[in-house]
Amino acid sequence: xxxxxxxxxxxxxxxxxxxxxxxxxxxxxxxxxxxxxxxxxxxxxxxxxxxxxxxxxxxxxxxxxxxxxxxxxxxxxxxxxxxxxxxxxxxxxxxxxxxxxxxxxxxxxxxxxxxxxxxxxxxxxxxxxxxxxxxxxxxxxxxxxxxxx
Numbered sequence: 001x002x003x004x005x006x007x008x009x010x011x012x013x014x015x016x017x018x019x020x021x022x023x024x025x026x027x028x029x030x031x032x033x034x035x036x037x038x039x040x041x042x043x044x045x046x047x048x049x050x051x052x053x054x055x056x057x058x059x060x061x062x063x064x065x066x067x068x069x070x071x072x073x074x075x076x077x078x079x080x081x082x083x084x085x086x087x088x089x090x091x092x093x094x095x096x097x098x099x100x101x102x103x104x105x106x107x108x109x110x111x112x113x114x115x116x117x118x119x120x121x122x123x124x125x126x127x128x129x130x131x132x133x134x135x136x137x138x139x140x141x142x143x144x145x146x147x148x149x
Contacts (some may be wrong), residue, residue, distance in 0.1 A: 011085040033063035036058040036069065037061035040073075041072055044072060052072065052076050053077075055074065067097035071106060072105050073099075074088075074103075078110060079147070084104070086109075086110040087111060090106045091107060101128075101130040101137065108123035108127060112147075124137055125141060128141055
C-alpha cells in the first residue's frame with residue numbers, strides 16, 4: 001500500500017483518463033468539483049500528496065474543465081517527479097485558464113524538468129507578462145534562457 005510518505009522516485013501511477021472538454025461532455029457537478037479541489041489544495045499544502053491526488057482526481061471526474069483541479073494534479077505529479085504527467089495536466093490547466101500565471105509557471109517548470117527549455121521559456125514569458133512583478137517567474141525564465149546558451 002502506498003502512503004503520503006512514498007518517495008519521489010517511485011514508479012509513476014497510471015494517469016486518470018484525459019480531462020478535456022472535447023473528450024467528456026455532459027453534466028458536470030461543478031460545486032462538488034470545487035469542494036474536492038479545495039480539499040486537494042488543503043492536502044497539498046500539508047504535503048499529503050496521495051490524499052491531494054485523490055481529491056484532485058475526484059474533482060476532475062466531477063468537472064473535467066476545473067482548471068484549478070488540473071493544476072493541483074499537475075503540482076502533485078511534479079512533486080512526485082512524474083514530470084510527463086505534470087506536463088500533461090499543466091497543459092490542460094493552462095489551456096482552460098490561459099490568464100493564470102501560476103498554471104503557466106507550472107507548465108514552464110514541467111517543461112524545464114523535461115529539458116524542453118524552449119517550451120519552458122515560452123510558458124515563463126507568458127507567465128511573466130501576466131504577472132510582471134513575480135520575481136520567481138523572472139528567475140526561472142532567466143535560468144531557462146541560460147540553459148540554451
